[in-house]
Amino acid sequence: MSVGLDTTLNRNDELLHASVGAEECVMMSIEAGSYYGLNAVGSRIWELLESPKTVGQLCRQICEEFEVDAQTCEAAVVTFVDDLIKNRIVHAAES
């Protein structure tokens, strides 16, 4: 089930993260022993989630910063966020 635009997202603060180069970012869950890599867009989303934001807010911000139309952006961000939630990198907050 996909997230809605109104869902607020929180970072999983237990994850360690570090930037790699100008755009990418790598993350690690010590507990799970898993590693994740985020590309430029993913890293920016992670950065924006320093404070809780809704999916809609993320879409608007990403759309502004990257050259992409609103519809494509929304679809891509939603898919991406679903993946982040599945991997427990972010949590959907109870509304």
Next chain:
Amino acid sequence: MMSEPAKIIWLASFPKSGNTWFRILLANLAAGEAGPSDINDLYEQGGSACNRWEFESLTMLDSALLSYDEIDCLRPLVYEAMTAEAVGQRWVKVHDAYTITPSGEPLFGRGLSCAAVYVVRDPRDVAVSLAFHHSTTLDAAVRLVNSPDGVYCESRDGQDRQLRQRLAGWSGHVTSWLDQTEVPVHMVRYEDLLAAPARHFAAALKFAARPATEAEIERAVRFADFAELQRQENEKGFMERISRTTPFFRSGRAEGWREMLSAEQVAAIERCNGAVMARLGYGLETKCRRTA
């Protein structure tokens, strides 16, 4: 049967006696519905007792600077640390005989929370399987089965990936594990596992106090079916295979030795191992049996 689940189960066997198949059964049990589990993911299970990386990681030492005997003297301490670290129950592959180190203590046991499931196979079939796996002659394989000094991984001029394992010949290996009294041990015959896998797998799990329902066991047995393993190996290979010419999952049946070993080779194996073979219910071909 164990009252409290042991933290480490030594899954011990002479090489080519069904250890890998047993571990695949365990992997499929753990995988549950998601199976059949990938045969190449076996390394994610309990690992082995002679993994050099783990030895070096726990001792902080460069094993290349230690003699084989010095390494053996350290292994009980390493296993003690492994037991302390184990999360849940860990099944660890072992090919060593139940050896006493030069310090006079057993490699395994050290008064710890551990038990052993010992998988045994007809040494005549073992010899055939060894020859195929290592691409050696049948005579060389028969020698390894017969020799009380037999070892795995004891290069003089280089470094093997694994730690040296003393095999002690098939009889020596079997009796060392079955007759010791420090570690509770449950024996499984490969041939029985072949004939009635669910029953004998279940018995081993019960011994180890590893919970599993009948349905889960049946499913694991189905997912670990020999045809499935051959299919997987054919499709993407198998990490444990070293032969260039023969697949790891070659025939998986009993008594294949009849078509492969010469009468002399059979006699040689039975001469050295006859007493223990008889004890375990393996019928002998030759009349002249060595008394124990």
Next chain:
Amino acid sequence: MSSAVFKRSPMYHYFISGLHVSSELELRGAIPREPRGETDDVSIRRGSVPLALDGATATGPTWDLAGDIFLLRVPRLIRFRIEAGRDIVFETEPGFADCDAAGFVLGTAFGILLHQRGSLVLHGSAVAKDGRSIAICGYSGAGKSTLAAALCGDGCSFVADDICVVGLDGRQRPMILPDGRHLKLWKESIDHLGLAERRGRAVRESFAKYYVDPPDPHAQPSPLSAVYVLREARPSLKEGVERLSLPDAMRTLDHEAYRPRFRAKLQPRPQTMAHVAAVLSRAKVFRLVRPRGFEHLQDTVAAVQAHWDSLG
């Protein structure tokens, strides 16, 4: 009193992985240097070493850790007390020769000391050419040293063997520090590579592994281009060079660290992660799968050289 009665122990001096070392024990596996006027970074002394550490916060089968003091026991042979990335005190058991102690000092003890200093230490070898270097990692016995030695026979210069320190320069670029040591090779490798003339003493009496004088040691730190993780080709693992994804590269560098479990206990995770991330910002990590066996060595050398050249 006659001054001849009181003799100072001779001191030996070395420059290992960027550190000035003075040692009471002759370290035959390292390249001697002239003493310098100032205090050294690391001192190695003989002394009394306890069997255990009071107040240990972590213990293992052969070691205790208490703050910045690490105690290592090699039963019946030698014990070490390694403190604050600065001092190594060793005590040998009766019958264990000093010349055999050196291998343990240079390897294990020094590796731990480097971790105490917060260094990023890989378990691997390194070679350089055209002002850049590569590291070769892999499990013990994989053939890292042999491949490094073979590359040195093919125009590269020798940087490090076994313990490979990756520092960061002022611009956060990863650099490999020359280890000031000899290669360590098994007899079969020495014979195959034709290095018998450069063969020194055995790393331990009666062992068939020897120190080998590297033909062209590289004196300066050099920027790291790539890390190659060596794996053996199997029916299920095809030959070739494959770039690892970012998360796999990070996992691999964590795994290929020298004594990773120890490093995890000693260095805060965020710090090591930042350091590794800085390395990954400039250097790529590859898995190099090749057939084992000396008959394939030259092909592997050619493949590595070609791949390295292609990195630009």
